[in-house]
Amino acid sequence: MFIIKVIGFGIIASTLAFTAFLLTGISRLERERISSNDEDRKKICKKCADSVGMVNVIGNILMILIKAYMGIVGRSKGLVADAIHSGADLLATIVMIVGLNISDKKTDKVYPYGYGKAEYIVSIFIYLSLLFIAAYIIYEGFICIIKGHVVEICWAAFWGAFFSIFINELMFRQSVCAGNKINSPSMVAKAWESRSDVYASIAVLIGIFGAKMGFHFMDPLAAIVVGIIIIKMCIEEMWAASLNLMDKAPEESIMEDVNNALTKVENIIGINKIFAREIGQYMEFEIDVNVSSDTSVENGESIKKNIKDIVSNVLSRKTIIKVRLYAV
Amino acid sequence: MNKMIWFAPISVVLFLIFLAVMYGWIDEIEPVKVQEKEIVEAKPANNVQTFPAGIGNNNIQLINNPTFPAGIGNSQIQLINQNQTQTQVETATYLGLNLSENLYVQSAIPSSPAEKAGIKSGDLIFSFDHKNITTREQISTILQTKKPGDTVKVVVSRDKTKKSFQVTLEQSFHNIKQIAAIQSNRPNWMGADIQDIDSVMKAQFNLPDKQGVIISYVSPNSPAEKSGLSSGDVIRRFSGTRIRDVKQLQKLIIDSPAGNQIQLTIFRGGEYQTIPVVLGQQPQIADKPPLLGPADLAIEGSWIGMDITELSPETATGMGLPSGTQGILVSDVESPPATMVGFQTNDIIVAINGISTPDMKQFAKATENQSNAVVDIIRGNRHFFITVPTPGFTQQGTKINTPMDNKMKQVASNSSIKKSVVAIFTEGANVNSQVGGDMANSLIIADLDKNSYTVVGASPDNSITQIMDKYNIDAVICGNISKQRTAALLASNISIYSGVTGTVLQAIALFEANLLVSMKY
Numbered sequence: 085m086f087i088i089k090v091i092g093f094g095i096i097a098s099t100l101a102f103t104a105f106l107l108t109g110i111s112r113l114e115r116e117r118i119s120s121n122d123e124d125r126k127k128i129c130k131k132c133a134d135s136v137g138m139v140n141v142i143g144n145i146l147m148i149l150i151k152a153y154m155g156i157v158g159r160s161k162g163l164v165a166d167a168i169h170s171g172a173d174l175l176a177t178i179v180m181i182v183g184l185n186i187s188d189k190k191t192d193k194v195y196p197y198g199y200g201k202a203e204y205i206v207s208i209f210i211y212l213s214l215l216f217i218a219a220y221i222i223y224e225g226f227i228c229i230i231k232g233h234v235v236e237i238c239w240a241a242f243w244g245a246f247f248s249i250f251i252n253e254l255m256f257r258q259s260v261c262a263g264n265k266i267n268s269p270s271m272v273a274k275a276w277e278s279r280s281d282v283y284a285s286i287a288v289l290i291g292i293f294g295a296k297m298g299f300h301f302m303d304p305l306a307a308i309v310v311g312i313i314i315i316k317m318c319i320e321e322m323w324a325a326s327l328n329l330m331d332k333a334p335e336e337s338i339m340e341d342v343n344n345a346l347t348k349v350e351n352i353i354g355i356n357k358i359f360a361r362e363i364g365q366y367m368e369f370e371i372d373v374n375v376s377s378d379t380s381v382e383n384g385e386s387i388k389k390n391i392k393d394i395v396s397n398v399l400s401r402k403t404i405i406k407v408r409l410y411a412v
Numbered sequence: 413m414n415k416m417i418w419f420a421p422i423s424v425v426l427f428l429i430f431l432a433v434m435y436g437w438i439d440e441i442e443p444v445k446v447q448e449k450e451i452v453e454a455k456p457a458n459n460v461q462t463f464p465a466g467i468g469n470n471n472i473q474l475i476n477n478p479t480f481p482a483g484i485g486n487s488q489i490q491l492i493n494q495n496q497t498q499t500q501v502e503t504a505t506y507l508g509l510n511l512s513e514n515l516y517v518q519s520a521i522p523s524s525p526a527e528k529a530g531i532k533s534g535d536l537i538f539s540f541d542h543k544n545i546t547t548r549e550q551i552s553t554i555l556q557t558k559k560p561g562d563t564v565k566v567v568v569s570r571d572k573t574k575k576s577f578q579v580t581l582e583q584s585f586h587n588i589k590q591i592a593a594i595q596s597n598r599p600n601w602m603g604a605d606i607q608d609i610d611s612v613m614k615a616q617f618n619l620p621d622k623q624g625v626i627i628s629y630v631s632p633n634s635p636a637e638k639s640g641l642s643s644g645d646v647i648r649r650f651s652g653t654r655i656r657d658v659k660q661l662q663k664l665i666i667d668s669p670a671g672n673q674i675q676l677t678i679f680r681g682g683e684y685q686t687i688p689v690v691l692g693q694q695p696q697i698a699d700k701p702p703l704l705g706p707a708d709l710a711i712e713g714s715w716i717g718m719d720i721t722e723l724s725p726e727t728a729t730g731m732g733l734p735s736g737t738q739g740i741l742v743s744d745v746e747s748p749p750a751t752m753v754g755f756q757t758n759d760i761i762v763a764i765n766g767i768s769t770p771d772m773k774q775f776a777k778a779t780e781n782q783s784n785a786v787v788d789i790i791r792g793n794r795h796f797f798i799t800v801p802t803p804g805f806t807q808q809g810t811k812i813n814t815p816m817d818n819k820m821k822q823v824a825s826n827s828s829i830k831k832s833v834v835a836i837f838t839e840g841a842n843v844n845s846q847v848g849g850d851m852a853n854s855l856i857i858a859d860l861d862k863n864s865y866t867v868v869g870a871s872p873d874n875s876i877t878q879i880m881d882k883y884n885i886d887a888v889i890c891g892n893i894s895k896q897r898t899a900a901l902l903a904s905n906i907s908i909y910s911g912v913t914g915t916v917l918q919a920i921a922l923f924e925a926n927l928l929v930s931m932k933y
Contacts, residue, residue, distance in 0.1 A: 220436070
């Protein structure tokens with residue numbers, strides 16, 4: 085019991101410290117920004133934006149820990165389910181990092197096309213296990229409601245939910261502000277995406293309040309809602325991974341961009357076809373273009389190089405481009 | 413690529429699985445609830461009229477009808493008193509001296525506070541707690557004002573010189589039998605806890621009959637363990653002598669010389685086996701920490717009328733149990749049937765019907781759909797079986813004719829507030845059996861002066877009145893009693909305490925604490 089208390093104290097203390105750090109850090113940067121000139125302002129915003137990644141990782145881990153601890157100690161099923169939900173989000177980030185690592189592995193004789201697709205298999209397995217956990221959450225929640233178990237929830241659960249929402253909101257504000265200032269729409273989009281996690285936490289908060297008011301079924305109900313959110317997330321991720329395994333073509337907009345860029349290339353008569361697929365962190369293109377029959381090999385090679393440069397400039401990610409020339 | 417990267421997703425997945433397990437666990441464990449004590453209300457008149465008014469109503473059935481018309485022989489009072497004494501008896505202080513009438517120490521009970529302080533037999537007590545004393549009663553009166561843990565100065569005369577001792581009082585043992593066991597087991601030791609067999613045990617262990625005694629626990633490194641005896645074995649014969657009950661076997665063990673090899677015929681798994689056992693000496697009994705219950709207990713559940721909680725390691729060490737002991741702690745014994753079958757506060761339930769109960773979940777499983785049960789408990793340093801009968805039956809199942817046993821057995825009692833000879837009607841033939849009605853088979857006669865008791869079987873040529881005269885009995889304790897017998901007893905100036913429930917030991921404890929209400933004209 086002593087160890088549990090020590091762990092709990094550690095989690096609570098680090099959560100409070102993190103919150104205080106975020107609040108003071110942001111307000112300090114804000115004061116500096118206002119009192120400095122334009123040149124320095126950009127630097128300060130850059131510094132702030134650089135810290136976003138680290139702050140999000142630490143914040144998410146702390147959120148999971150405080151929800152798990154407060155959920156178990158405060159006996160709120162909803163909050164524990166929410167902790168699992170946040171854990172699933174963290175898992176997505178980790179799978180991405182692991183995928184990056186796998187993709188970096190050099191191609192060999194056994195796998196001449198590289199290890200890019202391994203990421204999808206890993207993610208399918210992980211989300212499959214999460215799917216079971218989510219199903220278990222929903223099942224247990226229903227059992228709890230049907231059997232009418234009365235779980236006396238402690239206010240600790242409320243504070244857990246409250247702090248996780250508070251930290252989430254702080255991190256959102258920081259990401260959006262930094263993303264707008266350094267002109268990074270992807271950072272803003274990510275911030276909005278992670279803000280949607282708050283809805284689950286709000287449901288849990290309502291559940292805790294309901295249970296405190298005497299409607300004991302509301303906490304498991306919140307857990308079921310969270311379970312459904314997790315299942316939805318798992319199915320989406322697994323669907324995306326299997327589509328990529330099936331070499332689905334990328335979105336229309338990307339293909340159009342590439343097509344438009346190719347029309348600007350000199351010495352091309354026409355575009356025969358453009359195929360593209362995802363291989364882990366890379367996007368592979370197969371581009372067939374028509375050139376006049378009197379093109380020399382030297383010219384042909386320069387055309388190929390041209391096309392590769394242009395296409396890789398259009399996309400802001402790693403690409404593998406294979407170009408074939410057809411004489412007309 | 414370093415392989416360490418795999419630890420990240422795997423550890424997160426494991427953590428999530430842990431969370432999922434916790435998620436399921438949250439509502440499994442019963443929440444801590446404030447237990448509401450049942451208030452016994454007087455029932456309306458229709459219930460009252462079934463009882464003929466008057467003394468000694470033998471229609472009284474305590475188990476089924478805990479409410480009674482007000483009046484004489486009111487068992488409701490006794491029940492309430494019993495609840496009160498539960499705490500009183502527990503907090504009773506324990507000195508551990510057998511004193512003669514003229515204040516000579518006859519014996520100091522081994523490992524008792526008095527013995528630890530250095531008081532020996534033959535000492536003459538002068539003063540106790542800075543007061544000169546002349547009678548035993550004075551010591552009892554002083555003891556009543558003390559708490560366990562208090563230190564008392566005792567001045568004695570030994571070999572014509574005065575000596576003083578500081579005695580730190582301990583909490584009283586619950587059980588006369590335990591002290592008796594400690595005393596009697598010293599010279600010769602087998603290392604197995606034994607009990608009489610009742611019908612619930614017979615059913616649970618699949619025995620053909622109730623003959624012999626059953627082993628409830630085998631101490632580690634004891635002769636019994638070395639020779640291969642195990643819990644659940646039934647001892648039928650001791651070197652050819654047929655075993656009838658626990659007392660007989662205990663006597664046989666004590667009487668046979670140490671180091672002697674004896675042959676035990678046991679019944680195990682439907683077969684008879686003969687096992688040689690070399691009796692040994694019991695090793696020095698380790699100093700027992702006082703049996704103090706933990707200060708604040710979270711009541712985690714209730715079962716057959718008692719509050720139970722999971723035994724935490726701290727509590728286990730606090731109670732002086734071996735490390736690693738797991739079980740369910742009885743935190744309060746409130747109502748029948750738990751009070752009836754002999755559970756006590758601080759008992760630790762380790763198994764039910766052979767299913768071990770290390771935690772609440774296992775306990776819930778083990779008690780699910782159980783109509784009768786043999787419960788393996790640890791009390792003090794001993795293992796017991798306590799049987800929980802199917803509702804509506806006694807522990808004995810049917811009434812059995814216990815053989816006559818007139819041997820007086822010396823036991824120690826830790827308090828002697830009131831002096832008298834008491835007769836208790838009982839269902840069984842030992843002090844742990846239930847108090848019965850006056851039609852019961854056996855009669856236990858306890859001499860509270862001499863701290864001894866005897867079991868007398870009732871038979872036609874040994875009528876109750878004769879026994880009463882023979883043993884010079886002052887009081888009778890029983891579950892119920894007929895009018896005729898009441899009249900006869902009252903005529904010979906014997907006080908009657910009717911409507912008492914629980915075991916004989918509990919009844920004696922109540923009687924000594926002056927908490928029973930006697931019948932009057």
